[in-house]
Each structure stands twice: as C-alpha cells, then as structure tokens.
Amino acid sequence: MNRTVLYILLLFWFSEGYLKAEDGGRLWLRAETTATAQVTTNRKSPTITIAVEELKTQWKGAPVQLVLKRDKELLGLKKDGYIISGDKQKGVTVRSASDTGLLYGAYHLLRLQETQNGSDRLQITESPKYDLRLLNHWDNLNGTIERGYAGHSIWKWDELPEKISPRYKEYARANASIGINGTVLNNVNASPAILTSDYLQKVKVVADILRPYGIKVYLSVNFSSPQILGGLPGSDPLEPTVQQWWRDKAGEIYRLIPDFGGFLVKANSEGQPGPQDYGRTHADGANMLADALKPYGGIVMWRAFVYNPGNEDRARQAYMEFMPLDGKFRENVIVQVKNGPVDFQPREPFSPLFGGMEHTALMPELQVTQEYLGFSNHLVFLAPQWKEFFDSDTYCKGEGSTVTKTTDGTLFPHSLNAIAGVANIGQDINWCGHHFAQANWYAFGRLAWNHALTADEIAEEWLRMTFTQQDGFIIPMKQMMLDSWKTAVNYMMPLGLHHIFAWEHHYGPEPWCDIPGARPDWLPRYYHNADEKGIGFDRTIHGSGAVSQYHSPLREQLNDIETCPEDLLLWFHHVPWDYRMKNSRTLWDELCYRYDAGVQQVREFQKIWDRMESYIDKERFSHVQSRLKIQSRDAVWWKDACLLYFQTYSGKPIPYDIERPVHELDNLKKIKLDMKHHN
Known part of the structure; x- marks a missing residue:
C-alpha cells in the first residue's frame, strides 16, 4: 500500500469512518466494556454480582468497594437509597442497606463517568422520591401493543417458558440503570387468560429474569376472571365464592413468584367489567382484591380512568366518582390517576383528584408512549410536560402543595407511594421506534427516582450517554429537545x-x-x-363547573377568563x-x-x-x-x-x-x- 492510499484511508477513518454504525439497540448503556476495574464487596447475591460485573467491565477509575450494611446513616434513607463517597482517582465506596441500592449506586457511578459529570471528590446521598416506580405495558397476549409504536411486544408468550429472548435481560438492565423497580407485563384491557396456570408459568420465567435487577412483576387482571375462568355465576366482589376464588388464585401466583408485586385493574371503564356491574363501588372491588393479596405483601393499583356516556363533562367524572370513596380503600390499595382529567392530551391541567383525595394513596400515571403526540414519528421530549404536572400547585394545604408533595408522602404519609408510566417499548431494534423516544423512557425513570431533577439535566445526561460528549452537538440538541413539547x-x-x-x-x-x-x-x-x-x-361555574373541583385560589384563577393561564384558556373557557x-x-x-x-x-x-x-x-x-x-x-x-x-x-x-x-x-x-x- 503506497503512502497516498494510506493517507486517504486514514483521512476517511478520522473524518467519518470512525463513527461506528449504530442501530440504537444499546440505548443509553453504551459504555465500553473493556475496563478491568478492581471491585470488592462484603456480601454476595445475584443483584450484587450484577453490580460488581457492571463496574468491573466499565468503570475506569480507582478501586470500588460495595458495602451492604444497615448503619444509622443508611437507615435514614428509603429502601433503595445509597451513599457514594471517596475519590475517583484514589478509591470509591458505595454503601446501601439493600442489594438493589448497591446496584443503583453502581449505575450512578457509571452515569457520572459516561456524562463526564462532577468532580473527582464524591459525596453523594441518593434516596428515591417514589418507593414504587413502574412501567405499565399495554401489551396483549397475541403480541400486539395498544398504543405502541415500536413494533410487537417484547414478551414472546408463544415461545415461553421454553424459549427465552435475550431482550428480557437487556430490558431489565436498562430499567435498573434508571431506577425502575416494577413492570406490569400486560394490557390494562386485560385478557383473563393471563391468570391461567399455563400463562403464570410463563410469567414466572420473566419474573426470575427481572428479579436480580430489582424489578418485580405485576399483572393487569380482568375483573370477570372468576366467572370466565372459574365458572362462577358472576364476579360480585361481596360474594364469598368470588372472594375465595381470588384468594386461591393469589396463593397459586405467590407459590410460583414469591415476590409478585400485585394487580393493576381497569374496571367499569370503556366497556371493561367491574364491581359496578353488581351495584358495588370501586372500593368494594379494590378491597376484595387487596384482601386476597395482603397475606403476601401484594398491592392493588386501581385506575381512576372512568367515564360514562351522558351529559356530564368527562373532565369531571373521575373526581365525582372517586371523591366519595376517599378513605374507604384498604392500605394496600393505591388509586392510579392519569396526570390530567381527560386522557393524556398534549397539554392538560392536572387532575383535581391530586390534592382532592387526602385519605387515599394516589399514584400518578404518565404516558411515555406518544399516543397523542405523533406516535414514534414525532420528536417530542416529554420531561418538560411531566415537570409542569409535577410542579403544579394544588393548594390543598396552602401555597406550595404541589402534585408531587400530594403523592410522594410529603403531605399525606400513606403506606404506599408510587408512580407509573405507560411504556413505549417494543421489538424494534431501537426499542422505541424513534431514537429520541428513548429519551422519554429514560426521563420517566429518572423523574420517578427524583422528580426534582430538571428537564435540562435529564436531556443532557441522555444525550451524552446516547450520542456524544461534544458540546457542538449537546448544546443545540438539548435546546431542541426542551423546545419540542411546546412546539408539538x-x-x-x-x-x-x-x-x-x-x-x-x-x-x-x-x-x-x-x-x-x-x-x-x-x-x-x-x-x-x-x-x-x-x-x-366552558368549565367555569356558569358552564360544567369543573373549576369547582380545584382548591381556592386556583379555582377562582381558572374561573376568570382574565386570570386563567392562556395555555389552558380553551380548556376552561x-x-x-x-x-x-x-x-x-x-x-x-x-x-x-x-x-x-x-x-x-x-x-x-x-x-x-x-x-x-x-x-x-x-x-x-x-x-x-x-x-x-x-x-x-x-x-x-x-x-x-x-x-x-x-x-x-x-x-x-x-x-x-x-x-x-x-x-x-x-x-x-x-x-x-x-x-x-x-x-
């Protein structure tokens, strides 16, 4: 090879050829795995083994100690909290009272490395804002996904339990890296078949793969399952035979999956069966399921997305139906409420149930998949939308009573606090159908862990981990992401x-x-x-009256056309x-x-x-x-x-x-x- 040809080849290599082809399959986990870091730990478990391996192969700094202990400082944190201390060049210690806390601490270290963020000296204390941080998959058993725009479901039910897709482990790793610790495997419009013995064997396989990554599995259930699967005459929640059927089914599930998370329920909504079919309330239905799960530590997530045909303003209906039930749900029930009062619209006011129901744990439900925002064709970064929701003031306990404070245990210390995001994940090689849609999955996990993070911080993290460290790319692309929701x-x-x-x-x-x-x-x-x-x-007091569901002084602000925020003007007037x-x-x-x-x-x-x-x-x-x-x-x-x-x-x-x-x-x-x- 002569010198001229070699020069041309090198020029090509250093100009564009060095940009290795990528399909997006690695998401934001693109760290090189050629490191040989020294990592020690005082305990062993499948979860800690994963943390050790992640650091050994990717951490380029000084030796790392992973210490599982329950000292006074750590016990002041939530279960998955951790403390990172030391120096990147001399030695780092990650401490936690739980195995999963050590795993999250390991991913935090790697995130700092891959974003080139922070000084060498480390003193970091992290504790999640929400205890339960779940993805809700709207995946059907036939592989289709309701409102999914990235191909078919990653859950290959027809191949399980014999054949296991490598994507299950990759999925678990991606979720653990951003703090997600639960996943509902199937659609809220649930097929009763998911509770059959054959399908529960399949669910067990998935649960076994996700468990070392700190992720529990949950199932959406059809309220009529006792009638459809058990042959009972009906599914009345106050009927002893129905209650026994659910107790038996819970026992069967927990024998297979001892750490099963619980049930998600869509009932008496859009044609789905529920307790109202028998003249019972949502509380009656939720409590019956909660009683069946309680001996095992399971929970019920009961969706508040309900509306009936008629003349009543749809935006008012969930509040009208659930407020009379405030305080009537079991402690292991959490009511899952969409961020807005209608249905994941591009922009909505927050649901008045937040700040309204004080005696019932509420779980915000966000939509990561872009059902109303251009599917996977449009670049729309959703962190700014979610931040607007989180920071909205309900005024339920005076000024500063934000949505987050009403749901994360700050104002109402219920035994449960949780958040859910409707997943945008599918079989497409890049997981989400659009490379930038991955940022919404990432942002949901980061905000579920810490809703105080800014959209700016999250966008920059994701860009640096997913594309490049160069400011010539980061600065304009971050601004583009931050502007994209308002643009849509x-x-x-x-x-x-x-x-x-x-x-x-x-x-x-x-x-x-x-x-x-x-x-x-x-x-x-x-x-x-x-x-x-x-x-x-017109949702003023002279129209549907929906403004009256909010606390003063917000109620009066929204009711007056001159003081109503212009971004919501046509919502209320x-x-x-x-x-x-x-x-x-x-x-x-x-x-x-x-x-x-x-x-x-x-x-x-x-x-x-x-x-x-x-x-x-x-x-x-x-x-x-x-x-x-x-x-x-x-x-x-x-x-x-x-x-x-x-x-x-x-x-x-x-x-x-x-x-x-x-x-x-x-x-x-x-x-x-x-x-x-x-x-």
Missing part, C-alpha cells in the same frame, strides 16, 4: 384545545369528525365547541374570536400564530439536525432526519386542517404575515389513514 402543542392543539384527533386513531387532526350514533365524548366537537361566537369548553389576549392579539389571530409557530419550529429542528451530521453515525442520523421530515409535513397538516376548519366559524382571515395554507379543507377531510403504516 402549538402545531396540534394550542391554548388549551384538546382531543380533536381523527376517529379510531389519535394521530392526525379531524376537528370536524362526526360519526352517526357515536358517543358525544368520543368526538372532537364535544371538546372544541367551535361556533360563530367563539371556541373552547368558551372564548370569543375577538377576545384580546395579553399580547393584544385577538384570540383568532393568536391561534393562527401559535399554529404557524409550531410549523416553523419543526422546520428549524430539521435545520439543526442536519447540522449535526458530522457528530454521529450515519444510521441514526438518517433515521432521525427521515422522521423529522414526517413531523414537518404533519405539522403543516395539523395547522391547515385546524385553521381552515375553525375559519369556517370565525369568518376571519388568517393573518397575512404567516404562511398560507397549502391544502384545501375538502381534501383534508378525505384523508383516512391506514394506521399500519404508523405503528
């Missing part, structure tokens, strides 16, 4: 608009949707209420088209400018990403570039569909200094998506 809200449903998605899927816009015979609260018109006078849902916003624009003009701002921002995202090409591998660059093209086209689709449709009511021109619509409304109304292309 702008091009989809700004100013408090909500639920104007197309029929049968929640991807594109269809504010005109009108299905003969459909329930009103399944149709967009129910929510936007556009007419010649204005737009928005039916607003005239000519209403003057705080910037002096009319409502109609502001709506137009918000939609246009969303479109322009996504186009700016494309420019930013294209400038990143030299920093990362071609495969991931091309994937994200392609998805941003889709997102840009979709943003224009949303803008044109909504503005052209609402213009038929406002009768006003779209401001002439923003981009003109490129579609005809009649053509937009003809769009019917085959959602197979979006899954």
Whole structure:
C-alpha cells in the first residue's frame, strides 16, 4: 500500500469512518466494556454480582468497594437509597442497606463517568422520591401493543417458558440503570387468560429474569376472571365464592413468584367489567382484591380512568366518582390517576383528584408512549410536560402543595407511594421506534427516582450517554429537545384545545369528525365547541363547573377568563374570536400564530439536525432526519386542517404575515389513514 492510499484511508477513518454504525439497540448503556476495574464487596447475591460485573467491565477509575450494611446513616434513607463517597482517582465506596441500592449506586457511578459529570471528590446521598416506580405495558397476549409504536411486544408468550429472548435481560438492565423497580407485563384491557396456570408459568420465567435487577412483576387482571375462568355465576366482589376464588388464585401466583408485586385493574371503564356491574363501588372491588393479596405483601393499583356516556363533562367524572370513596380503600390499595382529567392530551391541567383525595394513596400515571403526540414519528421530549404536572400547585394545604408533595408522602404519609408510566417499548431494534423516544423512557425513570431533577439535566445526561460528549452537538440538541413539547402543542392543539384527533386513531387532526350514533365524548366537537361566537369548553361555574373541583385560589384563577393561564384558556373557557389576549392579539389571530409557530419550529429542528451530521453515525442520523421530515409535513397538516376548519366559524382571515395554507379543507377531510403504516 503506497503512502497516498494510506493517507486517504486514514483521512476517511478520522473524518467519518470512525463513527461506528449504530442501530440504537444499546440505548443509553453504551459504555465500553473493556475496563478491568478492581471491585470488592462484603456480601454476595445475584443483584450484587450484577453490580460488581457492571463496574468491573466499565468503570475506569480507582478501586470500588460495595458495602451492604444497615448503619444509622443508611437507615435514614428509603429502601433503595445509597451513599457514594471517596475519590475517583484514589478509591470509591458505595454503601446501601439493600442489594438493589448497591446496584443503583453502581449505575450512578457509571452515569457520572459516561456524562463526564462532577468532580473527582464524591459525596453523594441518593434516596428515591417514589418507593414504587413502574412501567405499565399495554401489551396483549397475541403480541400486539395498544398504543405502541415500536413494533410487537417484547414478551414472546408463544415461545415461553421454553424459549427465552435475550431482550428480557437487556430490558431489565436498562430499567435498573434508571431506577425502575416494577413492570406490569400486560394490557390494562386485560385478557383473563393471563391468570391461567399455563400463562403464570410463563410469567414466572420473566419474573426470575427481572428479579436480580430489582424489578418485580405485576399483572393487569380482568375483573370477570372468576366467572370466565372459574365458572362462577358472576364476579360480585361481596360474594364469598368470588372472594375465595381470588384468594386461591393469589396463593397459586405467590407459590410460583414469591415476590409478585400485585394487580393493576381497569374496571367499569370503556366497556371493561367491574364491581359496578353488581351495584358495588370501586372500593368494594379494590378491597376484595387487596384482601386476597395482603397475606403476601401484594398491592392493588386501581385506575381512576372512568367515564360514562351522558351529559356530564368527562373532565369531571373521575373526581365525582372517586371523591366519595376517599378513605374507604384498604392500605394496600393505591388509586392510579392519569396526570390530567381527560386522557393524556398534549397539554392538560392536572387532575383535581391530586390534592382532592387526602385519605387515599394516589399514584400518578404518565404516558411515555406518544399516543397523542405523533406516535414514534414525532420528536417530542416529554420531561418538560411531566415537570409542569409535577410542579403544579394544588393548594390543598396552602401555597406550595404541589402534585408531587400530594403523592410522594410529603403531605399525606400513606403506606404506599408510587408512580407509573405507560411504556413505549417494543421489538424494534431501537426499542422505541424513534431514537429520541428513548429519551422519554429514560426521563420517566429518572423523574420517578427524583422528580426534582430538571428537564435540562435529564436531556443532557441522555444525550451524552446516547450520542456524544461534544458540546457542538449537546448544546443545540438539548435546546431542541426542551423546545419540542411546546412546539408539538402549538402545531396540534394550542391554548388549551384538546382531543380533536381523527376517529379510531389519535394521530392526525379531524376537528370536524362526526360519526352517526357515536358517543358525544368520543368526538372532537364535544371538546372544541367551535361556533360563530367563539371556541373552547366552558368549565367555569356558569358552564360544567369543573373549576369547582380545584382548591381556592386556583379555582377562582381558572374561573376568570382574565386570570386563567392562556395555555389552558380553551380548556376552561368558551372564548370569543375577538377576545384580546395579553399580547393584544385577538384570540383568532393568536391561534393562527401559535399554529404557524409550531410549523416553523419543526422546520428549524430539521435545520439543526442536519447540522449535526458530522457528530454521529450515519444510521441514526438518517433515521432521525427521515422522521423529522414526517413531523414537518404533519405539522403543516395539523395547522391547515385546524385553521381552515375553525375559519369556517370565525369568518376571519388568517393573518397575512404567516404562511398560507397549502391544502384545501375538502381534501383534508378525505384523508383516512391506514394506521399500519404508523405503528
């Protein structure tokens, strides 16, 4: 090989060839495994063995001691807490009162190393804000995933228990690295079959794999299981034979899986069976299951996502149904409440149940999968959305009574505190369908551990661990991530608009949707209420009265159109088209400018990403570039569909200094998506 050829090859290697092709399968766990660190421990267990191995192969610093002990300092922390002390160059000690605490401490050390964060001198004390930090899989037994956009389920039930996918262990490792300690394996629209003996044998195999990583398994259960599986005449929770069936089933489960976590239940919601079928309450149903699980330490997570057909404002219904039951649930029941009062919308106020139910443990439910935010086609970093929810002030005990304080044990010291996220994980090689959707899985775990972390901190951690340490990439991409949620809200449903998605899927816009015979609260018109006078849902004391479910002074703030936050204006008010916003624009003009701002921002995202090409591998660059093209086209689709449709009511021109619509409304109304292309 002559010198010229060698020079050309080296130039290629150092310019772009060194950026090794990546498929995203390693997530944020991309540390080189060539280290030979010295790691010692005073105890042995399967979990501690994992911690030792992770550090031995990846830690590039001084020797590490893992110390399992129960001294006074450690006993002041929660179960999974840990203390890291020492010097990266001289020696580090990780102490915890639990095996899993040592594992989390090991991952913390590696995170510091891989993000190049912190000084050499270490004095770190960590304790989780929520005791139970769960993913909820909406995975069906046939491998499909409800609202999943990354391929089929990773749980291959047809192959279990004989064949075990290597992905189960990779999944456990990824979750443990961010502090997740529980997983509900199946859809809340549960098949009774999951409780059959054959399926429980399969569940046992998964539980055995996840256990060393500190992860318990939970199951969603169908309330009619005693009738369907046990042949009983019904499933009345006050019927002794039904109670006995659940006690027997609990015993069977715990004989197979001694650390089984418990049940998640969706009952009397969207057609699912429940205790109300027998004239009983949600508390009756939850307590019956709780009694069956209590001897084994299991819990019941009972979802508050309920609404019935009728004239009542859907946003009011969960509060109306559950508030009378406050204090009537067993201690091992926790009521799982979606962050907003309707259904995981791009932006919602917090559910008034937070700060409302003081005598019942409540468990926030967040949606990691992007059901209402562009599926896996749109880059939308959700940490800013979740932070807005966490930091919202309920005023239940005066100013400063944030949602987090009502749920993490600060204000109401219940025996349980927990948080759940609806998983965005599937069989796609990059796990989440979009490389940046991985950031939402990561962010959920980090915030479940410590909700005081900022979206900025989480985004930077994830970028440094997932892509590169170079500031030329980190700085612009972090800002893009932090801006992405507000951008999506702008091009989809700004100013408090909500639920104007197309029929049968929640991807594109269809504010005109009108299905003969459909329930009103399944149709967009129910929510936007556009007419010649204005737009928005009147939830004031003169409308549905939903504002009355919040504590003062928030109640009065939301009720007054002048003091209601403009980002939620159309959630709480039916607003005239000519209403003057705080910037002096009319409502109609502001709506137009918000939609246009969303479109322009996504186009700016494309420019930013294209400038990143030299920093990362071609495969991931091309994937994200392609998805941003889709997102840009979709943003224009949303803008044109909504503005052209609402213009038929406002009768006003779209401001002439923003981009003109490129579609005809009649053509937009003809769009019917085959959602197979979006899954």
